Amino acid sequence: MSTSTRTPLIAVTMGDGAGVGPEVIVGALLAPETAAFCRPVVIGDAARLRRAAGVLGVRPEVVTVPGVGEAVFEAGRINVIDPGLLPEDLPWGKVSPVAGHASYEYVRLAGELAMSGDVQAICTAPLNKEALHAAGHVYPGHTELLAHLTGTEEVSMMLSTSKVKVIHVTTHIGLIDAVARIEPGLVERTIRRGEAAIRGSGVARPRIGVCGINPHAGENGLFGYGEEEEKIVPAVERLQAEGMDVHGPLPADTAFFLAGRGDYDLIVAMYHDQGHGPVKILGLEAGVNITVGLPVIRTSVDHGTAFDIAGKGLADAGSMIEALRQAAELSSARGV
Template sequence: MTDDTAATTLPIIAVTMGDAAGIGPEIIVRALLDPEVASACRPFVVGDAGRLRAAAALQGVDVEIRAIAAPEEAEPAAGRIDVVDLGLIPADLPWGELSPVAGDAAYRYVATAAEFATAGRVDAICTAPLNKKALHAAGHLYPGHTEMLAALCGVEEVSMLLSTPRVRVIHVTTHVGLIDAIRRIEPGLVERTIRRGLKAMQDAGIDSPRVGVCAINPHAGENGLFGYGEEAEKITPAVERVAAEGHDVHGPLPADTAFFLASRGDYDLIVAMYHDQGHGPVKVLGIEAGVNVTVGLPVIRTSVDHGTAFDIAGTGTASHESLVVAVQQAVSMSRGAAARRVA
């Protein structure tokens, strides 16, 4: 295999710039110059070339920001970052301040990346953080990246998966209130979530993933002592259907026990029923290296598991390590897609 052939088989990763007033541009500059990132994929930014140059300058980073017209033009090169430049950010946009202009631009970066994804022109999307208030101020009323990408890709149902070195968790429900979450949980949704999690683990190279499914109530209901039979009604039928096909799936499990067992290696994936049930343990066990993965899209999507950090934006002090991990996770989960694209 020639060097040119090897390069074409590398996954093409679209990195959206996020909110330009936040730390996204700064961490992108450092992350995409990381030799491990540049050697593993063909990354490019969907964003604003001028803002990336400003982010590089304030950090004292010597880098060439090259504008490209299409994902296929992205080529890794030392000291260079490729960008599909939408030119939406004024040069005087303040760092660290809420801006509808930046909110609208963040939406358009994601929308452009979604167009590339649905056309099969990228193998994964990795998103820098956006600010929900800025997004909403610009008229884009989505709870976050997950729901926005689902709408842009024409997908009715997706799942949020959080991955850390010690535990991975996929959520049956996410950005809804607890009472609404319990109402939404039903065997079909639980089963579809388990299956999306199984596929995500297999895409990541775990051929026979071990999956633990959380209960809703303390102690998994304690045989009817807690709750109103939600486990038997909403969760058990889904677990039994998937397990009957030979998958290593167990539950409903008390959530505190499930996460303990996962942290020591007994499970590859935990299925959480609602937002805080899954997010709390993940953030305790590994937020610094946490990666947010959207499962069920026509393309892999990963993200850092932190926000725009307006308080330190523009100071050059933000850590880029989580973004490096997010890109690496996107690469790991999209190698099969890259091989199919080239074939």
């Protein structure tokens, strides 16, 4: 049965071909529920997807198409735009500059399709940063790469699970550098991006909790050197004065406990591990990474290339299914 032409077209990038990306894509695109909410077109390698299908013990029809307009959406069929960048004998679970370059090209092509309006969203399988860098593409990750490709000056990473959503003020930099980079303007802009994203998902007035930097959010100067008062409080007070339902700075452990029981729609984390740790405990199997602030919609699985299990048929497609679902929902909410 054909998928409705009213569902969003989504470019699905294959990520690093040596990782679990091909497997989770095959698993997600063959899941019956996926066809109900989107029309996915893979930007990747057709032969690699067939090999992934083999390790999963399934036999989809993997069809190479020249463009999105030529894709046909039927049960059991996977449409692929294949630039022909991977060797057939690429080993599973090994860092490869060839695979790193291919992962970059998949994202670049998907970005072009999204910017031109040929697809309504991008959904990315994981790339490997070491392989990406070995290929000469020195970006910390998808978030920064897509910002560069779309000419966007500043974006934020949001992690989304059924229990909690977290947006990060800083992401792929060292902790000392993160503390130095945090300042009221960046905190304010991050909260605004997060609030707009949550409103875009259907929450009329999001409740937002903002984490501190130090243990116990500094506990009135007991820990740290006044970072909360200097770097966070001015942003929170400014947004509160505008009527935004924002609270903080809060001790991070308290903030995530409150969010887990439903008190907040969004938590603002100051640095990478402050946000990622709780999210991966609360919902890794269905976690989704959303890049907020881009001119296009981009979601991703919330896991890495998992080289240790790649090619073994063990990867769980749940996060990819959820990433596709949220990409489709964001597309519909935005009206693209």
